[in-house]
Amino acid sequence: MVGVPFIDLAALRVLVVDDEEGPRTLVASVLRDLGIGQVDTAADGQEALERFRSDGVGYGLIICDWMMPRLNGLDLLKRVRETNSDLPFLMVTALATMEAVKKALAHHVSGYIAKPFTPDQLEEKIFLVLVQKGIGDG
Template sequence: MAYAGKADFKDLKVLVVEDQNEARAMLRNMLGELGITQIFEASDGREAFSFVDSAFDLVNFILCDWNMPGMTGVEFLRQVRSVNMDTPFLMITGRGDMGSVTEAKSSGVTGYIKKPFSASQLEAKIRIILQRHGMDA
C-alpha cells in the first residue's frame, strides 16, 4: 500500500504556487522533509496556469497560496477546474472563517490548510486529499 512512510510520497509531483520567495522556499523544504522530491514552483497564478496547461501530466498535486497579487488562489483553482483538471488541490489560507472555507469548497478545492502550519499538519492534509482522490486506495 502506498504512502505508509516517507516513501509513500515518492510518486507525488507537486506544484507549489506562492508569490513570496521565502514562503515558497520553506514549502519546498517542508515537502522535502516529507520525502517529496518532484517539486515545481510558480510565483503567481498566471505562471502556474500556463505551466499546468502545457504540461499537466508533470503535476499530480497542487499546493497553492490563496492570497496572491494578480490572480488569487481561488481564481487559479477555477481556471484549473475549468479545463477539466481534477488535480488534487490544497489551498493555503491565512483565514479560517466559514465564509472563506465555503468559497474555497464551492470553487472545487479538495482541501485547505491554515497558516501557520507544521509539517505534520501538511502531511495530514496531503494524506486526506490523496484519500479523497482515491490515490491511496
C-alpha cells in the same frame, strides 16, 4: 499501518504556488522531506496557470496560497477545475473564514490549511487530500 493506502511519493509531482518566498520554500522543503519525486514552484497564480497549462497532466497535487498578485489562488482553482475536476488542490490561506472556505468548496477545493501551520500539520493535510482522491490506488 493497516488501512492506509500506499502512496508512491517518489512518483508524485507537486506544484507549490505562493507569492512569498519564505512560505513557498518551507512547503517545498516539507514536500522534499516527504520524498516527493518532483517539486515545482511558482511565484503567483498566473505563473502557476502557465505551468499547469503547459504540463498539467504531470501534476498529482497543487498546493496554493490564496492571496497573490496577478491571479489569486481561488481564480487559479477555478481555471484548473475547467480542465481537471479531480486534481488534488490544497489551498493555503490566512483567510480561514467560513465565507472563504465556502467559496473554495464551491469550486471543489480538495482541502485547505490556515497559516501559520507546522510542517506536521502540512504533511497531515497533504496525506488527507491525496488519500481522498485515491492517489496511489491500483
